[in-house]
Amino acid sequence: MEETVIIACPYCNAETLVILDGVDGDSNLVSDCENCCRPINVRASVEDGAVVSIQVG
Numbered sequence: 001m002e003e004t005v006i007i008a009c010p011y012c013n014a015e016t017l018v019i020l021d022g023v024d025g026d027s028n029l030v031s032d033c034e035n036c037c038r039p040i041n042v043r044a045s046v047e048d049g050a051v052v053s054i055q056v057g
């Protein structure tokens with residue numbers, strides 16, 4: 001199940017949508033900002049299909 005979260009881009013501070021695969025555990029992915037198109041490193045923790053923490057940097 002996919003999870004979507006909204007994060008603030010560390011480069012331009014715009015809100016951008018990240019799609020996670022919803023697999024339990026920690027995952028790291030790179031998502032391009034919808035506004036400035038720069039790659040954002042996202043680290044997410046998922047438990048029982050829900051995002052419990054997300055870090056951007």
Ligand SMILES: [Zn+2]
Nearest residue numbers: 009012033036
């Ligand atoms: Zn941006």
